[in-house]
Amino acid sequence: MSKSVRETIEAISISPQSTIRQALRAINTGALGIALLVEPDSGRFAGLVTDGDIRRALLKGLGLESSVIDVPRPKSKTALLGTSPENLHHMFSDQVRVVPLLDEHEHVVDLAILNQRLRLPVAEPSLGERELHYVSECVLTGWVSSAGAFVTRFEEMVAACCGTQYAIATSSGTTALHLALLALDIGPGDEVIVPSMTFIATANAVRYTGATPVFVDSEEETWNIDPAHIARAITPRTRAIIPVHIYGHPANMEPVLSLAQQHRLYVIEDAAEAHGARYQGRPVGGLGDLAIFSFYGNKIITTGEGGMVTTSRSDLVDKIRLLRDHGMSRERRYWHTVLGYNYRLTNLQAAVGVAQMEKLDAILAEKHRIARLYTEGLRDIPGIRLPPHAPWAEPVCWLYSILVEPGRAGRTRDELMMRLNEEGIDTRPLFPPVHRQPIYHTGQNLPVAEYLAETGLSLPSAIGLRAEDIFRVVEKIRRFFSKSPLSRSALERNSSGNYAATRKVSPQENSCFPVFLWSQN
Ligand SMILES: Cc1ncc(COP(=O)(O)O)c(C=O)c1O
Known part of the structure; x- marks a missing residue:
């Protein structure tokens, strides 16, 4: 408790x-x-x-x-x-x-x-009547496995959202990454460049193929892979680059793509955390050769577990589908031409995915609302760095994440997390850099990734949070840093702006049980 x-x-x-x-x-x-x-x-x-x-x-x-x-x-x-x-x-x-x-x-x-929370969660799924309705349809019709209309519908919706020709649903973001790498014939002896500031799955998927992940530091401005460092990490063995749109902020794709073109490398976007984000006006997920998304329960939209590969490359799509389904020949049943996997998404999960896609704009608008409230409430605290926002980017707020610069703030990130925890406010540290993880431990010195990991934390960003919940977090942080309190009405007034999407999630869409909220231990 x-x-x-x-x-x-x-x-x-x-x-x-x-x-x-x-x-x-x-x-x-x-x-x-x-x-x-x-x-x-x-x-x-x-x-x-x-x-x-x-x-x-x-x-x-x-x-x-x-x-x-x-x-x-x-x-x-x-x-x-x-x-x-x-x-x-x-x-x-x-x-x-x-x-x-x-x-x-x-x-x-x-x-x-x-209608009141004791504990404010960092993330939680937003599931409602429509998810229930679509899932019931699967149950009532018996279409519960991976064959079923919702899988195709979900794939089409994601492809349309990313502006790609194809989307292939998978059992997770990690399996989507694995399939994307396999589709490009990446394997033993190859190197794949990945940011160290990412969730472990990005690197692990490279390892599954037998290739070697090569870790690169991040840019301070965007927290994403630094193109200048990519250039230095390229060797004759390099086959691909995986830029990760970390915490919902797009990676700087133009220099990444031009390096890839120069050195004949593939680019796989890891958009696991960035559904709906845009780079120079174009949606992420359609910028490289391939891209992947995750629909894990804490993601912007969810299917419980689930993932997607997106691509416009017609030469890859059949291969990905083949590998996803045990490598079974399309022409001959139970005939296996390659070593495949069972990485399929179920119709039940896709049913949830379709309902989630139908309200993606509304979810993103709610996330923007939360981000604006935090930004307004925290921007005058010395030593707190707000989430990045490059001029060419339209980030999405997966998790509103800040840095506590110990030298300037006088207090550390860990002290702040501890205090917020005591107040019933959940936080998460940013990912520990992968090059320091025991299974990789390369001995590299990647100062930006390390700094982000030491100073960064994510604040409650679940879309069910109300202005008064965010105000509560803001006030606790302000008090912790001895800043004068703000008035809630001023916070709300100053943070109300036009968002990319304007429709609000209605309580009914937002939750099957809109009035019920209880502490989550
Ligand atoms: C950046 C990144 N890549 C890959 C994944 C893997 O996705 P999944 O958990 O669906 O396997 C995640 C999230 O979990 C992630 O945050």
Whole structure:
């Protein structure tokens, strides 16, 4: 249990022998409108009393020194920890806004709260009625494996979004990378240039083929692979470059593509974190020979697990499909001409993907809204560096990520993360550079990637977060750096601008259970 959840529960817990005055004090401290009655010896939950119950009891003549147990109150609603969102959702009403979640010893370990979060997540999927509807269609029709109309529809939607001729759905972003490399016949003896500042999968996929990933440092301005360093890393064995559009900011593709052309190298974009981002007005995913996306649960859109290869190269598409499906000949069933894999996406997953693609613009608009609020709230704090935004880029806010420059800020990134954690605010450090990971450990010195990893953190960026949630994070950070507080209305006013996409996600689209939000431990 996180500290702030535990503290809140402790603050509102009183013995059933307490007076009404003590109950009111607890209600006041927790600001949730309730006090929990907890048996002092066993710690067992014995009921809850609301401020409304007490008001009515006082009007009926009970006094502040009366025992709280004498306050008439309806039977309390509780649920076991792990109760599904649907079931919790049905428990809420105008009268019931907080449901204590109990463990097997009947101790209160969490609180399901109507429309209020105790913990703010870095990322979470935005799944709604439409996902449910499409998945139900698969279940009802029995089309649950990789054959099925949603797979093709999902592929077509992603290809259209990237401006490519083809998109091939895969079981993950990692398998998409593996297939992209295999399609280019990359294997033992080859070298592939990758940024060190990336998620491990970029390098691992190269390793799966038997080729060697060669790590290159990042640019300070964009956090992405530095073309100047690519030039120096090219050898006669180099076959490809994988620029990663890290944290949603496009890599500087023009110099990468011109180096590739000069040295006859392939370019595979790793757009796992950058759905919808644009480079010089063109969507990522259609800029190199091939590109890949991830639809893991924390990504901008998700299929649970899932990935996609995009390309306009007709000479590669059949090969990728063949390798994705056990290398089975299209002409002859169960006839395998090459060593293939089962890297297919299921129709169930694609059904979720189609629903997610239908609201991609709205999700991106919500992410921009969050980014604008943070930028407005944090931009005057010395020593905090805001996320990059190159003039030629239209980044998307996968995770709003900042740097804490220890020399200027006076405090470290880790201290800030610790403080935010205590306040119920999730953060993530930026990726540790791959060249320092135990499985690679090249002994290189790549100062920008190392600096980013030491000073960078991602803040809560889930699209369900409201302005008041972002304001809460901003205020905690400002207080941590001894900056004066901002007014919330000024923050919202100054951060309201025109976004690339303007449609807002309606609560219904945003979640099957729009009123239900509870702390996530
Ligand atoms: C940059 C990058 N590349 C590749 C991947 C791999 O994607 P997946 O987790 O879907 O295999 C991820 C994310 O997880 C990523 O962030």
